[in-house]
Amino acid sequence: MATKSAAKRPAPNASKPSRRRESMSSTLKCFEAFDLLAQEPYELPLAEIAARLQQPLTTAHRLLATLTEAGFAEQDPASRHYRLAGKALWAGAAYLRNSPVYRAAFLIMQEAARHCPGLIHLGALHGNWVLYLHTVGSPSRLYLYADTGERRTLHATGLGKAILAWQPADVVNRIVSQKLERFTKRTICSPTELREELRLTRQRGYAIDDEEGVMGLRCVAAPVFDRSGISVAALSISAPVNVMAPAALEGFATDIREAAMKVSVQIGYRPASSNMLSLMGAK
Amino acid sequence: MATKSAAKRPAPNASKPSRRRESMSSTLKCFEAFDLLAQEPYELPLAEIAARLQQPLTTAHRLLATLTEAGFAEQDPASRHYRLAGKALWAGAAYLRNSPVYRAAFLIMQEAARHCPGLIHLGALHGNWVLYLHTVGSPSRLYLYADTGERRTLHATGLGKAILAWQPADVVNRIVSQKLERFTKRTICSPTELREELRLTRQRGYAIDDEEGVMGLRCVAAPVFDRSGISVAALSISAPVNVMAPAALEGFATDIREAAMKVSVQIGYRPASSNMLSLMGAK
DNA sequence: CTCCAAGATTCCGCAATGCGGAACTCGCTT
DNA sequence: AAGCGAGTTCCGCATTGCGGAATCTTGGAG
Incomplete structure (x- = not known):
């Protein structure tokens, strides 16, 4: 079993103690993408997003697909660029209302x-x-x-x-x-x-x-x-x-x-x- | 072994063709929790959130921990209830600004x-x-x-x-x-x-x-x-x-x-x- | 019109990561 | 003290996300 549990903590190098996170890293990446969309330019091409997040293209695409399905991002049908969707405003206003x-x-x-x-x-x-x-x-x-x-x-x-x-x-x-x-x-x-x-x-x-x-x-x-x-x-x-x-x-x-x-x-x-x-x- | 590859497509029953989703289901659940916080009551106890999302307590806790780490939710130190955080408003306003x-x-x-x-x-x-x-x-x-x-x-x-x-x-x-x-x-x-x-x-x-x-x-x-x-x-x-x-x-x-x-x-x-x-x- | 390159999307085997029952902790009430 | 209810942590299992490679789409340039 020693090998098995060793697989659990994949970093023998001490730098990362590989603490069991109580939050979900994939989801956090998605929120990073969300933050990025909330920054300056109105919309961004996928490649740009991938570059800024330092993630492979495929991953960036998945993140944006997820954001889109959740309703917080949308993709311009013509340019294929991504931007925030109105639901972000709705959720923000909900913070105020409450x-x-x-x-x-x-x-x-x-x-x-x-x-x-x-x-x-x-x-x-x-x-x-x-x-x-x-x-x-x-x-x-x-x-x-x-x-x-x-x-x-x-x-x-x-x-x-x-x-x-x-x-x-x-x-x-x-x-x-x-x-x-x-x-x-x-x-x-x-x-x-x-x-x-x-x-x-x-x-x-x-x-x-x-x-x-x-x-x-x-x-x-x-x-x-x-x-x-x-x-x-x-x-x-x-x-x-x-x-x-x-x-x-x-x-x-x-x-x-x-x-x-x-x-x-x-x-x-x-x-x-x-x-x-x-x-x-x-x- | 054979069981292993069988595990890959877990539904031998035809009802679920097990389409490969292009978005991340765990993250979508997290956004559901986000939506929930944006609803009426100012704050919610974890148990309530779990019930409304129809998720086990543990899962709900993970979702909220993630939202909190992302900065979109916060937990009242006294009551331990969860609510939206100001970052939601910030992101919403970003939609407007852009x-x-x-x-x-x-x-x-x-x-x-x-x-x-x-x-x-x-x-x-x-x-x-x-x-x-x-x-x-x-x-x-x-x-x-x-x-x-x-x-x-x-x-x-x-x-x-x-x-x-x-x-x-x-x-x-x-x-x-x-x-x-x-x-x-x-x-x-x-x-x-x-x-x-x-x-x-x-x-x-x-x-x-x-x-x-x-x-x-x-x-x-x-x-x-x-x-x-x-x-x-x-x-x-x-x-x-x-x-x-x-x-x-x-x-x-x-x-x-x-x-x-x-x-x-x-x-x-x-x-x-x-x-x-x-x-x-x-x- | 044809070809090409840039970018976006889909595919798919691998294993990392999220899952959730069980155990634990922390305040409150009885 | 003991009991209760709510939140938090633990940890083995298998689901789900990962990402390189292949494929598809576009919009120029020739």
Whole structure:
């Protein structure tokens, strides 16, 4: 039997301990193909896909056939190129429809938009990114296609800093120890400064993004807490610097914090149980 | 031995010819699980998932482990229930970002919203459904969560009828021969009537939805053509019946047809080749 | 029109990988 | 403590995915 079990662990070389995976490697490859289709070009020929996945043509073909049968990809009848199918959008929207934060925030954001200029964003923490869930506001959103579903860095957005400031230490450490990409001359790229910024954010109860992501755009953001008291999302108001003048910041901050608190309560946060927060200082 | 090769084609009984599938069955099961998570409840316990997929617990666990590793599902640390992860939204939005129709329509819709009341929708044909891609308009969209990514029937929406009216016969046949669900007393549920309605739609150049999907809501819709001259999407304006009075319909129709034509041109349609080609013996 | 090359698709024997019953672990309730 | 229910891990078996080679399709170039 020794030979038999030896076959089980085909790598005598120590590099790969050949752990029994609890997930299915063939399927994971299929999801890689899916990810690839979600990247830039609208559609890709099979050969290109095979090359990028570093898989033989035959395998790539099987993966795409599977994706197609599952409904998440489709093949252009003429060019034979593959692209994402509408079902991907449907599934993505399902995430939103089911998301408690989104559902709670929807009407509150609508309401807030009435007496706030600029754009109101809702973002949630997702891995090392803020994932944009929803936007309301003036229809001058010419500068963005489908911001919903997009992701940005945590350190260069108001939303990101608002979320990060109320995250457990290990998450903060993970983020801070990454390379902090620079977007404008104001972007905070030093770990130390970022930590200090988060401390300030906690102290004042909301985050400020002063042209750190895009020049000419200023933004205030407030965290949304779930029942366990950590931040899972944030709300922000952003507007051109002339609208969001320093003197006006405080007012916007109050509005957005109120809205964020309403959302928090709706998803189960109990403001009373605030042992860890002197944060909502105004209170 | 003989048994070995017999094992290859495990069905001596003729019922299953044991066709070699070109797609991977295990992966398809994984996508079934994905679909399931995209359904109603926010999260599901493993046992429930296994039951609904009609799979043994172990298998369900493997499927979910795979989905989780791929980043499309996540497990609540406390309840151990599974739910969709944000990556689903990201991938769905990628579909939009890459979609030529969406990109072409974005600014045109924004523009159209300036001088039109009500909501302007963009929908694309997807299987037997209209898939809603984008909406602009007055912020009184209280009645919908995330209409983007939702799908509705073709026969009971202006968008659907506008698309269907300029589809090849086989698609129309497929749709018409399905059961046509009733939503209001005005919904067109008879195949014959629907065909006649499509003929009228072609004749007048746009579709009208007169409280056929929702009572109190009227809508006009115009088709968007791709370079091959068939309809791939449609634009619509919908508003309460009092706003969209019979006398005003014509005006809205002109607006929406103009917008739809602009989109068509942007995605490669050549209005010059207006006569229903398909003849062109040259081929 | 004919031939050719590039790409996509299908074929098929081999063995790696997914399968699932059984055993195990971890919280909760009785 | 013991029992229960839900999730997780184990591991031998055989199904199913693998991928090189053969085949089919297309769209130019001659």
